[in-house]
Amino acid sequence: MKRRLIIYMGLPVIWCLVSGQVTIGSIFLGFIFGMVVVQPFSKLYRMDEVVTPTGDWLAKIPKKLVYFYVLIKEIIKANIVVAKIVLSPKIDIKPGIVAVPIRTKTNIGITGIANTITLTPGTLTVDISDDQKVLYVHSIDSTDPQGLRESIRDDLEKYVLEAFE
Amino acid sequence: MAGELALVADILSIISLFVGIFFLSVGMIGLLRLPDVYNRLHATTKVGTLGAFGVLLSILFQEGATPMGIKAFTVGLFILLTSPISGHMIARAAYRMGVKLCAGTCLDEYAGQRKD
Numbered sequence: 001m002k003r004r005l006i007i008y009m010g011l012p013v014i015w016c017l018v019s020g021q022v023t024i025g026s027i028f029l030g031f032i033f034g035m036v037v038v039q040p041f042s043k044l045y046r047m048d049e050v051v052t053p054t055g056d057w058l059a060k061i062p063k064k065l066v067y068f069y070v071l072i073k074e075i076i077k078a079n080i081v082v083a084k085i086v087l088s089p090k091i092d093i094k095p096g097i098v099a100v101p102i103r104t105k106t107n108i109g110i111t112g113i114a115n116t117i118t119l120t121p122g123t124l125t126v127d128i129s130d131d132q133k134v135l136y137v138h139s140i141d142s143t144d145p146q147g148l149r150e151s152i153r154d155d156l157e158k159y160v161l162e163a164f165e
Numbered sequence: 166m167a168g169e170l171a172l173v174a175d176i177l178s179i180i181s182l183f184v185g186i187f188f189l190s191v192g193m194i195g196l197l198r199l200p201d202v203y204n205r206l207h208a209t210t211k212v213g214t215l216g217a218f219g220v221l222l223s224i225l226f227q228e229g230a231t232p233m234g235i236k237a238f239t240v241g242l243f244i245l246l247t248s249p250i251s252g253h254m255i256a257r258a259a260y261r262m263g264v265k266l267c268a269g270t271c272l273d274e275y276a277g278q279r280k281d
Contacts (some may be wrong), residue, residue: 020232
C-alpha cells in the first residue's frame, strides 16, 4: 500500500478527534481537509513509497505501552526536578552540553529518543551529529557526563529500541 | 449514584486543575529566574507540558466524552508531541546564532562540531 493512502485514511480520524464528533459528515470533511493539507507537504515525505503493514507493528504494541508508561513516569519526575530547582532560594546549577552516543538507526527511533530525552529530568536535546550517531544534549547538571550517558542508555534508549525498532 | 460520580469527577477535575496551574506558574517563574536560553527552555518545555496537560485533563474530567472533552484531550496529545520539538529547534537555532552559554557552564562538547 502506498504511504499516501495510509495518510489519507489516518487524517480523517485525527479530524474527528479535533472536531470532537464522529459522524459521516465529519469523516467526509476530514477526508477533504486531509487531501488539501497533505498537498504542500508531499515533497517532504516519500508519499509514493510502498509500505507493507506487517504484524511486526502490532506485535510491538505491548512494548509501546511500556514505553508510554516509562515516558509518563519520567515526565512527572522531570517536572518535580525542575520545580525544585526553580523554587529553591538560590539557583545553583552546573549546566553544560554533553555528547551522547545513540544506538538507534531508524528515523522514527532517533526522533523518539530525542523527544524522550527532552521530556525527561534535566536534559534537552540540542542537535544531532551529521552521521546521526551522536546527540548533543544540554544538561542542567553536567558534573557527571559519563553517568548521564549511562542513564540515557540504560533507562530510556532500551525502551525506545524495543518499542520502535 | 450519578450524583456521586459527578462529585468524584469534580474532585479529580479540581485536583488536576491545581496541579496544572501550579506547574504552569513554576514554568513562568523558571523563565524569569534561570540564567540563559538553554536553561529557560528546560523550564518551558518540561513544566509547560505537564501544566497544560493538567489543565486540559481537568476539562476532560469535567466534560466527559463530549466533543469538548475529546478536543481537550487531543490538544493535550499534540502539546505532548510538539513541545519537545519546538524546544529542540529553539535551542539549536540559539546555538547557531551564537548565543553564549551562561557563566556557570562547566562543559561544552558541542563546541566546534558545526562548521557553518
